[in-house]
Amino acid sequence: MSSANGQGIAHGVEVMRAAKAAVRTAIESRLAGMTTENKAEQSQQVLRKLLQHPSYVRSTSVAVFLSTAAEVDTRPVLAALFSSGKACFVPRYAYGKAAKERTAKGLPGMEMVLLRDMQDFEALPTTPWGIPQPAMDEPRHQPGQGGLPPLDLVLMPGVGFTTRGDRLGHGMGFYDKFLAALPAPKPATIALAFREQVVDELPTTDRDYTVDAVLTAD
Ligand SMILES: Nc1nc2c(c(=O)[nH]1)N(C=O)[C@@H](CNc1ccc(C(=O)N[C@@H](CCC(=O)O)C(=O)O)cc1)CN2
Numbered sequence: 067m068s069s070a071n072g073q074g075i076a077h078g079v080e081v082m083r084a085a086k087a088a089v090r091t092a093i094e095s096r097l098a099g100m101t102t103e104n105k106a107e108q109s110q111q112v113l114r115k116l117l118q119h120p121s122y123v124r125s126t127s128v129a130v131f132l133s134t135a136a137e138v139d140t141r142p143v144l145a146a147l148f149s150s151g152k153a154c155f156v157p158r159y160a161y162g163k164a165a166k167e168r169t170a171k172g173l174p175g176m177e178m179v180l181l182r183d184m185q186d187f188e189a190l191p192t193t194p195w196g197i198p199q200p201a202m203d204e205p206r207h208q209p210g211q212g213g214l215p216p217l218d219l220v221l222m223p224g225v226g227f228t229t230r231g232d233r234l235g236h237g238m239g240f241y242d243k244f245l246a247a248l249p250a251p252k253p254a255t256i257a258l259a260f261r262e263q264v265v266d267e268l269p270t271t272d273r274d275y276t277v278d279a280v281l282t283a284d
């Protein structure tokens with residue numbers, strides 16, 4: 067067995083990394099070929115399914131990713147959350163110097179912070195990766211703090227998914243680590259995906275979080 071020694075394990079990690087990278091590239095090129103209209107149409111259908119999903123209906127505190135052009139559009143989800151009075155949290159990941167500082171302090175690379183309303187969203191700066199998010203040095207409430215409810219639902223971004231809930235992210239492990247660090251009971255997890263992101267099989271390890279549901283257009 068090659069994994070009986072350290073070299074074998076290192077080799078396995080490298081093979082897994084390469085396998086994930088290959089699937090990521092294949093799905094990303096499919097996404098790049100989608101029209102804006104197709105993405106809008108699918109996003110609308112996914113939104114409709116989300117708003118009817120039992121985990122969404124009973125949620126009081128939801129983490130939403132702020133979508134890029136290669137992801138299901140989550141803007142209407144923000145609007146729905148604000149109008150229903152559910153608490154809305156968005157991911158804030160550290161990059162550059164802040165990332166090194168947080169790692170050195172043993173802090174997680176990503177946290178969820180409160181988003182108050184649509185104006186708050188419109189005013190957000192964007193990261194070098196093109197994602198809107200509150201500045202790292204701006205104090206923001208987190209779930210379970212200051213009288214805010216803990217998260218009961220996390221909407222999951224990702225590059226690829228299987229119908230069983232396997233997930234392939236962008237390779238930074240942010241969501242895997244974030245969910246692993248949360249105490250039980252863990253929030254429900256729902257991935258929002260274009261049909262182009264769903265595949266039969268994904269390379270996964272026991273660290274990859276399996277989501278409860280993957281919502282796609284019909
Ligand atoms: N809309 C949205 N927001 C999100 C995520 C997401 O997937 N979608 N994330 C989900 O986790 C977190 C951000 N994820 C990120 C993943 C990769 C890189 C990044 O810099 N990628 C570089 C390579 C970096 C490196 O290897 O050093 C790149 O691809 O060029 C940045 C943020 C939090 N917010």
Ligand SMILES: Nc1ncnc2c1ncn2[C@@H]1O[C@H](COP(=O)(O)OP(=O)(O)OP(=O)(O)O)[C@@H](O)[C@H]1O
Pocket residue numbers: 086224233234235236237238239240241242243246273274
């Ligand atoms: N719970 C964890 N604790 C520590 N390291 C982890 C954990 N989960 C994942 N990692 C590490 O993070 C790195 C990236 O993981 P992976 O390639 O699975 O990211 P991903 O799920 O595709 O990306 P993301 O979650 O950021 O969208 C890997 O080296 C992995 O071992």
